[in-house]
Amino acid sequence: MTKVFVDGREVEADPRDNLIEAARRIGVAIPYFCYHPRLSIAGQCRMCLVETSDAPGRLVPGCQVRVKEGMKVVTSSPAVRDNQRGCMEFHLINHPVDxxxxxxxxxxxxxxxYMEFDHQPSRIRxxxxxxxxxxxxxxxxxxxxxxxxxxxxxxxxxxxxxxxxxxxxxxxxxxxxxxxxxxxxxxxxxxxxxxxxxxxxxxxxxxxxxQSRVWFVEKSPAVCTGCANGCNVYLESRGNLIYRLLPRRNEEVNQVWMCDEGRLTHHETNEKRVEQGDLARAIELLRPIAGKPGIGISLSAQCTNEEAAAAFDFGARIGAEKYFFTARLDGDGDDFLIRQDKNPNRRGVELAARAAGVTLHDSVEGIKALVAFRTDGLLLEKPLEVFIAIAQNQGIEGQVTLPCQSVYEQDGSVINYYGRLQRTWPGVPAERGESAPAWSWAERILAGLGIAGAPRSAAAAFDLLGLPGLKLEAIPEEGVVLEQLLPAQWPKRAPRPAGAAR
Ligand code: SF4
Ligand code: SF4
Ligand code: FES
The missing domain is CATH 3.30.70.20 (Alpha-Beta Plaits)
Structure with a gap:
């Protein structure tokens, strides 16, 4: 570490730190516009100029100058303040102030x-x-x-x-x-x-x-559902609508970036939702066939881990014969963040199937009745005697369709393409009709059939995954890597866990 003094206070800085980062370590904010820790230095805006013992009598850019042992940095001398005021005045000369x-x-x-460093009327005539x-x-x-x-x-x-x-x-x-x-x-x-x-x-x-003033929306952490990368994001919501998604820092998943497609995934939470469902009718349809041959369960790679685990538990309790795996079709991918697999939780559904000791089939056939846990990619070649769908969006509807919450609306977890288990949280303040997590519909159907013991919370459903030592509430915000799932090959520029093969 390199010892420097910022406004008289000693700072232990990384030798690679510039003066902005060194000052940040003790909570001193040197103002800047053009500097960004992830980008090359441009020295363009001149807002970050400070005084240093290395260059007495002149100001130096805090973004460009690196720390040096014993260096003294002054961030708020009259000369520094004067420059900041001047900079703001120049930046605002042609700004429309709209x-x-x-x-x-x-x-x-x-x-x-402007409020902090300038705060004077315009002198431009x-x-x-x-x-x-x-x-x-x-x-x-x-x-x-x-x-x-x-x-x-x-x-x-x-x-x-x-x-x-x-x-x-x-x-x-x-x-x-x-x-x-x-x-x-x-x-x-x-x-x-x-x-x-x-x-x-x-x-x-x-x-x-x-669409909204930024101070009207509530910000909450989430994981993007657009592909298998599982970029960490913030949801900004009001009422039962999500207004935008912004990247949330996670060095090992998305650094501080996300893709455009991911930014638009909230529209599926906002639009064309299934909102009401007839639980009594679903129970009535299943009652005569429960425990008899011919029942299938399908689940999509859009399910959270808890929904997947609950689907297998539901199947076991109702005597399902076959399990089917559905997913959205592959799309474009690249060597950075975007994965071809457009499903957020393929790895999680596979893990839940292994924990339940179940084989997943790709095409829905050889059954008379189907309960679908999310309907993404579901293809039914011929009508079934009974078809109950737990679905988020309109499109594929069953004899009864029960409204499923979006991943952005519920507590749970997903696993990204390289095996990172990540938490999801309810990020939308108001409820959407009768929608509920798929695991909750499973429990309510079973209860209606007089079958007790199904998981009644996301945490209880998570426990069915059989991950030793892990509890849903204990998953840290940045996620946990399940070492056993790490791939042998990595996309070239993709962020990856520290220590994972390059
Ligand atoms: S202020 Fe201008 S140059 Fe800077 S990021 Fe915005 S558009 Fe680009
Ligand atoms: S790369 Fe994938 S996970 Fe990341 S923002 Fe885009 S769609 Fe979402
Ligand atoms: S941050 Fe713009 S010149 Fe330093």
């Missing part, structure tokens, strides 16, 4: 720093420059050049992380703009991250724009 209609309002660094507004960059991203402070974070993200250079700085001086290449859209599968890292309201998410 916070009242800007989606970034409430989470904007320009707003926050000339007209502001007019620049392009509402320029559609691509399917997910819209650009407002007047709000842009030219920090180049978005350009660097596309070059360095997405590795698809689709943005550039064009024109000069105060006429500079961010632009896509002529005739080319910003259509990278990771384009939404540019919106997250844009410190101001210049890049906005077209799916979220004008």
């Amino acid at each position: 916070c009242a209609i800007c989606d970034q309002s409430g989470e904007c660094k320009l707003q926050d720093y 000339t007209s502001k420059l007019n620049k392009p507004k509402r320029e559609i960059f691509g399917p997910l991203v819209v650009y407002d050049a007047e709000r842009c402070i030219m920090c180049t974070r978005c350009v660097r993200f596309m070059d360095e992380i997405a590795q698809e250079p689709q943005l550039a700085v064009v024109d000069r001086g105060s006429h500079s703009l961010i632009s896509t290449f002529p005739g080319q859209p910003l259509d990278s599968k990771y384009s939404g991250n540019t919106v997250d890292i844009c410190p101001v309201g210049a890049l906005l998410n077209r799916d979220f724009r004008f």
